[in-house]
Amino acid sequence: MEWLFLVVSFVAVLAAGMMLTRQNAVHSALFLIVNFGCVAFLYLMLDAPFLAMVQVTVYTGAIMVLFLFVIMLLGAEATTDTSGRMRWLGFAGTAVAIILLLIFAFPLASDMLANETVEQPDSRSQARVINAIPGGDVDAFTIRDLGESMTLEGRVSGSVLFDSSGDSLQDLRFDDVVYEYGRDATQRYTVLPAGEYNVIAGVELAGFVTSPLLAEAVTMTADSAHSVVFYENVEGIVDVVLMEDDVSAPAVGKMRLTVFNAVTDKQVSLIDIGQYTARRSLCEDDSCSSLIPHRVLIEQLPAGQQTSLQLDEGSYNLAFIDQDHTVLRTLADYDAERGLIETRVLVREPGVPGSQPSYRAAVFNAIATPAFGSPEAVGQVLFIEYVLPVMLVGVLLLVALIGVIVLARPDALAQAERRRINRRRRVNRPLVSVISQQTGSDVLSGDYMAKLTGGSDDSAVE
């Protein structure tokens, strides 16, 4: 990697130097294109692939072609620099530039030589809350300075306190509520700096988090993602679990389906039942000797755990079954879109006690935060945070466009002015001049006038 950087930067500097020293402007422009290409390569190495592409298309493509075009148009390839005037400025400039370079680059260079360890760029991890409680909201908090009574072991670089309130409970009264999540709320991952965190979750009672259900010190490594899942167990008590998610892009043409089993008294399997309509039980008879043909996707997932699988693109009929082959929930015509990352949490619906329990497969789409420097990431910042500057730059471009049009047509303007004057003159030309042009004699001279008027008089007499 380092040799690559050295080679590319050497080529970039070399191309810049050649650009400065060539007498032929076309050669200079071509060397500048090489330099821009090298810079685009460096953008790639700096995790900015989108900018690299923009650099190639806009700079080396559009702008440099414009330069070359103008050079060719003017035929100004070889304008000499031998003006002699202010020649000393160049040498003075060189000296000042080198001095400046030494001043600026020396601390950096000495720093680089001093510590060989290369600092890693700031690493990021992600966390989110999944609320699969049938009723009640979940509030998520970020508390920077956690009270000592609640801190766990380990360095507290930042703490995430996820708190839940049940049906009868009110919203929390902590100051810094970050998010509130209703039922089945889908949350974007919150980006956190990688580090150690204490995740504390509990049921809130009268403004206090009583008896944390989850108090876990987690090391969130770079590029990892965690979910805190709230669900209700069979006894109707809120339970919570912290899981590590896989948010890497699924294989090409596939989607990733993650299933979390929040039905605490059952082991859940996910099967693909194909064309068959799901029945209450998949067993043809009591002995379960002949099952409807199916394909098992997930087998015997214990409660409070998750597993993920990749599905090919297409439409499926899926069913969640328990260990007794009873169908808990069917997902008919389930569309597997490519690139989708979906989490399904299977929960029991709160029902009348004693009645047949019903189940629900709540959907939580993992909207993965776009990769750093990707078009999506840049676009999000560009068009959400920087809308006004984008507009202003658009106006600037428009003004530049109009300015170029005006600048490029001074002759046309002059021509239009001339045409306007000409037109007025043509209209004001007296009739006599037209006659004189046609007859070839001077109309305004006395003879002709007299003849003209006299002739008419004669004819009138006759």
Next chain:
Amino acid sequence: MNPIGTEPYIVLSMVLFLMGALGVLMRRNAILLFMSVELMLNSANLALVAFAREWGQVNGHVFVFFVMTVAAAEVAIGLALIVNIFRERQSINIDELRQMQG
């Protein structure tokens, strides 16, 4: 993953910027002057992208976008001016453009 820190990029950006500044000072050809200015803008962009990675913020990339846009507008206007000047004087040597001196 990426063992190269931010400093080498900054040093390279400085070198390129100073070369561009030198070009502006030394060359008398207006088109080359413009190309040197482009070089300077590019080196500033390189520094912005390097710092964006250092801080893990995409804002630097967004700023590079704005710089590119301004550069495009500037080149369009500048080249139009150069074309006009060349039409009038048959030269784009900036030392000969002295009619604005009082």
